[in-house]
Amino acid sequence: MSFEEDDRVVLNDKHSxxxxxxxxxxxxxxxxxxxxTYTVSFEDGQETGIPEDALEAADEDExxx
Numbered sequence: 825m826s827f828e829e830d831d832r833v834v835l836n837d838k839h840s841x842x843x844x845x846x847x848x849x850x851x852x853x854x855x856x857x858x859x860x861t862y863t864v865s866f867e868d869g870q871e872t873g874i875p876e877d878a879l880e881a882a883d884e885d886e887x888x889x
Contacts, residue, residue: 825881826860827852832882833864835871842866846882 851863863872
């Protein structure tokens with residue numbers, strides 16, 4: 825599943841301080857090899873270079889805490 829800017833997503837990356845948090849996609853970037861990475865903004869900061877397989881769509885009733 826690909827994501828667009830302003831989509832609400834959950835980050836699943838045990839190495840990130842934002843693991844399990846809900847954030848908003850602020851930028852999508854495509855490499856010359858066709859791989860897409862995302863920048864996601866969270867309440868306490870942002871994470872860049874996130875691969876698509878580390879994100880999942882947030883439930884509509886899931887809010888940032």
